[in-house]
Structure formats: C-alpha cells, structure tokens
Amino acid sequence: MDNLIYLIVSGLAFPIIMYFLTRAVGFGNAITFADTQEATSLLQATHTSSLITQTLVASNNQAALARFQDGHTCILFPMGHKWGSTDIDHTSLARISQSKHGHLHLHMRSYTLPRLKIAIDNDVLRQHWKTALTFGETA
Amino acid sequence: MxxxxxxxxxxxxxxxxxxxxxxxxxxxxxxxxxxxxxxxxxxxxxxxxxxxxxxxxxxxxxxxxxxxxxxxxxxxxxxxxxxxxxxxxxxxxxxxxxxxxxxxxxxxxxxxxxxxxxxxxxxxxxxxxxxxxxxxxxxxxxxxxxxxxxxxxxxxxxxxxxxxxxxxxxxxxxxxxxxxxxxxxxxxxxxxxxxxxxxxxxxxxxxxxxxxxxxxxxxxxxxxxGTFVQEKDNEAMQYGLVYNLGTFNPLRIATHEFVGIFKDISQKGLKFSQRFAYIFAPPGWSHDGSRLTSLDIKRQAQDEID
Incomplete structure (x- = not known):
C-alpha cells in the first residue's frame, strides 16, 4: 500500500515538475502561422486534390479554417509545437460556446478531439467563423 | 568463470x-x-x-x-x-x-x-x-x-x-x-x-x-x-499516429482506441464475424472497406511512386 501511495504521489509530482521545467526553457509555446498565406498552404496540404475557396484565421494565428471546392471543410489547430487538422461536417460539432473575451469554444463530438479554442477579437470575424462552422445555418 | x-x-x-x-x-x-x-x-x-x-x-x-x-x-x-x-x-x-x-x-x-x-x-x-x-x-x-x-x-x-x-x-x-x-x-x-x-x-x-x-x-x-527498415541519413521524421490525436488528456489517450472498438462493434446490422474482426483484425480494418490498414497505406504510397 505504501508503495502504491509513493507511486501515485511521485507519479503526479514528477510530471508537474517536468511540465514547469519544459515551460521554463521555452518548450511550452504553441505553434503559430505567420499569416493567412501560410495558413492556406498548411490547409491545402491536408487536401491536395481540391482547391481552397475560403480561409478564415484566428486572431492569434493559432487556428484556421478552410473551405474546399469539393465541399470539404477543414480546421487547422495547434497541438503544442505541431499542427493538427480535422475535417468537419454537420455532425462534428456538439455546440459552440463563447468566452467572456469573445473567443469561440468548439465542443466536438470526437473523442480524440474534444475541444478547440478559436481566439477571435472582432464581431465580423466571429460571425464568419460561426457561419462557416455551422455551414450557414446560423448566418 | x-x-x-x-x-x-x-x-x-x-x-x-x-x-x-x-x-x-x-x-x-x-x-x-x-x-x-x-x-x-x-x-x-x-x-x-x-x-x-x-x-x-x-x-x-x-x-x-x-x-x-x-x-x-x-x-x-x-x-x-x-x-x-x-x-x-x-x-x-x-x-x-x-x-x-x-x-x-x-x-x-x-x-x-x-x-x-x-x-x-x-x-x-x-x-x-x-x-x-x-x-x-x-x-x-x-x-x-x-x-x-x-x-x-x-x-x-x-x-x-x-x-x-x-x-x-x-x-x-x-x-x-x-x-x-x-x-x-x-x-x-x-x-x-x-x-x-x-x-x-x-x-x-x-x-x-x-x-x-x-x-x-x-x-x-x-x-x-523481413520487417527491418534502415533510417536514411539526415532523414526528417514525423512521429505519432497516421491520424494524430487532438488532445493531451491522458485518460483519452489511454482509452481512445478501446472507445473506437466499442463504437465499431456497437454498429447495427453487423455479422458476428464482422464484430469479431473489429476487435482482432489489424487496425484500420472495416467491414465496408472505408478505412485503411497499414498495408493499404503502404500499397497506396507505393502505387503513387510507381
């Protein structure tokens, strides 16, 4: 029992210490793209067979959404230092909520991608994002 | 000695x-x-x-x-x-x-x-x-x-x-x-x-x-x-999964594939053999062929090269 308690305590303490150590030396920063052009390139790489018709980017350059000619919609998001991407359709989102700062929180139905935060700093952009995410239903 | x-x-x-x-x-x-x-x-x-x-x-x-x-x-x-x-x-x-x-x-x-x-x-x-x-x-x-x-x-x-x-x-x-x-x-x-x-x-x-x-x-x-592959000199690698996770939550990381299995075998209208295959066949197997196993991915990549 003592061993188990020791394991649990050290098993929590060690990850916390390493988390702060890696942050302290600069390994905690999330990836960003430079501009809409780079976001478009990154998103285009996820669907090479179809061209992008519209790109939306978040205010902090950490998320972007693209609509493709073939009807696909894809979101680019940061996974630490790496980019992640996911296709979305009418069934992907459980709901969209809004923080007090106006950022959008996407509550996904996917077990492996439960939540996405989209930083947005103006109403026009927010409306564009909402329209794209809901495929025009709340536009 | x-x-x-x-x-x-x-x-x-x-x-x-x-x-x-x-x-x-x-x-x-x-x-x-x-x-x-x-x-x-x-x-x-x-x-x-x-x-x-x-x-x-x-x-x-x-x-x-x-x-x-x-x-x-x-x-x-x-x-x-x-x-x-x-x-x-x-x-x-x-x-x-x-x-x-x-x-x-x-x-x-x-x-x-x-x-x-x-x-x-x-x-x-x-x-x-x-x-x-x-x-x-x-x-x-x-x-x-x-x-x-x-x-x-x-x-x-x-x-x-x-x-x-x-x-x-x-x-x-x-x-x-x-x-x-x-x-x-x-x-x-x-x-x-x-x-x-x-x-x-x-x-x-x-x-x-x-x-x-x-x-x-x-x-x-x-x-x-016959499963050996040599790393090429200065080869840039990408690590992880073919379809990477969008979360760092340890619980989700630990259970996501089991959840996937459960969802797959819970589908309606499957035969017993198909449910069995969703558990024991290679990862990526699907009853309607809509997903790719690692062999399919390798074959596709090879076809693109050829």
Missing amino acids: EYLFSTLDPAQFFDPSSVAGPLYVFFIVFEILYIWKRKRGGDYESRDTAASLIMGSTSLVSRVLFGFIGYFIVSHIYAMRIMDIPTTPIMLVVLLFVDDFRYYWSHRFSHRIRWCWANHVIHHSSQHFNLSTALRQPVLNSFTGLVILYSPFALLGVHPGAIAFVGSANLIYQFFIHTETVGKFPRWCEAVFNTPSHHRVHHSTKPEHLDTNYAGIFIIWDRIF
Whole structure:
C-alpha cells in the first residue's frame, strides 16, 4: 500500500515538475502561422486534390479554417509545437460556446478531439467563423 | 568463470524497473537541458511531456494492481513444467536473448491485432520522440492476453522471477533508444542492436516505416523476419499516429482506441464475424472497406511512386 501511495504521489509530482521545467526553457509555446498565406498552404496540404475557396484565421494565428471546392471543410489547430487538422461536417460539432473575451469554444463530438479554442477579437470575424462552422445555418 | 554457472534464487530477484525511476529522471532532465542549450537533437513539448509521464506513472500503478494476473498465469504454467532450468548468470544472458525473440512477436502482435494495438497505441500517440516518450506506456498490458507468449519459457522450467527480471531489463534498455540526440552508432552495433536510429523508424508515420523495426534489444529479429527498415541519413521524421490525436488528456489517450472498438462493434446490422474482426483484425480494418490498414497505406504510397 505504501508503495502504491509513493507511486501515485511521485507519479503526479514528477510530471508537474517536468511540465514547469519544459515551460521554463521555452518548450511550452504553441505553434503559430505567420499569416493567412501560410495558413492556406498548411490547409491545402491536408487536401491536395481540391482547391481552397475560403480561409478564415484566428486572431492569434493559432487556428484556421478552410473551405474546399469539393465541399470539404477543414480546421487547422495547434497541438503544442505541431499542427493538427480535422475535417468537419454537420455532425462534428456538439455546440459552440463563447468566452467572456469573445473567443469561440468548439465542443466536438470526437473523442480524440474534444475541444478547440478559436481566439477571435472582432464581431465580423466571429460571425464568419460561426457561419462557416455551422455551414450557414446560423448566418 | 565459476560465478557464471552458479545457481541463483530468482525468487529473491528485484524488479530492475522498480529502481530505474531516478535513472529515468536524470536522463530526461539531461536531455531537456541538452536540447535547450544545443537547439538540436529533438524536441520537448510541455503538455506532451506531462501526459507521457503521467501515463508512465499510471502504467506502473497498473502493474502494481494487475501485474499479478500475468504472474498468476505464468506461475501456473511453471507448475506444469516439463523440466527444470537452473537460474544462473549465463542462463540469464541467454534468456535475455531468447526473451527478446518473444518481445519481437509480442510487439508485432501489438501492432497487427487491434485489441493489442488499442493498448499499445498509447506509446505511439506522442508526436514527439524523446526519452519521455519511452515512459508513455500502456495501462492495460495485463489484459491483452500477450502474457501467453511467456508460456513456453515457463513450460520449459524457466522460473517466473527470471522471466520477469529479463523482461524488465529489456524495457530499461528500450528507454535509451527513444531519442533524437544521437545519430547512428558504428555499423556492427547498428547491425546487431536496436538503436535510436532503428527505433526512430519504428515511431515514424511515413508509409514505408509503418509496422517495421519491432525489436526490443536485438534488431536481428527484424532482419530475419523481413520487417527491418534502415533510417536514411539526415532523414526528417514525423512521429505519432497516421491520424494524430487532438488532445493531451491522458485518460483519452489511454482509452481512445478501446472507445473506437466499442463504437465499431456497437454498429447495427453487423455479422458476428464482422464484430469479431473489429476487435482482432489489424487496425484500420472495416467491414465496408472505408478505412485503411497499414498495408493499404503502404500499397497506396507505393502505387503513387510507381
């Protein structure tokens, strides 16, 4: 029992210490793209067979959404230092909520991608994002 | 020389992995500081590292709670042994080698049987390749059924304590091959041993690297069974899964493939054989062919080249 308690305590303490150590030396920063052009390139790489018709980017350059000619919609998001991407359709989102700062929180139905935060700093952009995410239903 | 053949009491063996903790801590901190100072040799990400280490701890807790299941099975088979093999230092060296053959197949099954992959996928779920990734270990090892691969040893009279000892030593060795800080070792070493170079290939998501380099300590098993792929010089790697996770939540990382299996077998209108295949066929199998197995991905990539 003592061993188990020791394991649990050290098993929590060690990850916390390493988390702060890696942050302290600069390994905690999330990836960003430079501009809409780079976001478009990154998103285009996820669907090479179809061209992008519209790109939306978040205010902090950490998320972007693209609509493709073939009807696909894809979101680019940061996974630490790496980019992640996911296709979305009418069934992907459980709901969209809004923080007090106006950022959008996407509550996904996917077990492996439960939540996405989209930083947005103006109403026009927010409306564009909402329209794209809901495929025009709340536009 | 006499010592090599002296009989040891395996019941008195300690578990090497139980004292490896400080060693792991030291080398992980060392690697973090090395990469930070030199700006090369890989990458760490705070949340990814924390998730890996939490999963390492959870795996240890799981071993304490459920490890008896495997030990119980192996001990019962040992009770039916057909001969006795005394535990000596030289026998342990031979056992380390033979057990690595067992590890090769256990690892290969872990990639080719979805039920086992659901457990092992945890280890591959990080998009980073560093010493903390080595500790991102499965939680439900005791329930995969792969413990049965130990039964030939037990049946031949190898003491369960000796089996556990070399199994642990194998895992400690593998901790050190999860790194990008070193390049390649001398050719003779790369020919015989599993090295960081070989293991980078194993964790790579390139189609040609999928399901390769399964070895634990000795890469010869991959060379013999045709699963060996050499890392090219200065080859840029992408690590993780073919479809990477969008979360650092350890609980979701640990359970996502089991959840996937559950969802798949719960679909309406499937035959029993299809539900069975969703559990035991290779990862990526689907009843309507809508998904890709690693072999499909390799074939597709090859077609594109041709």
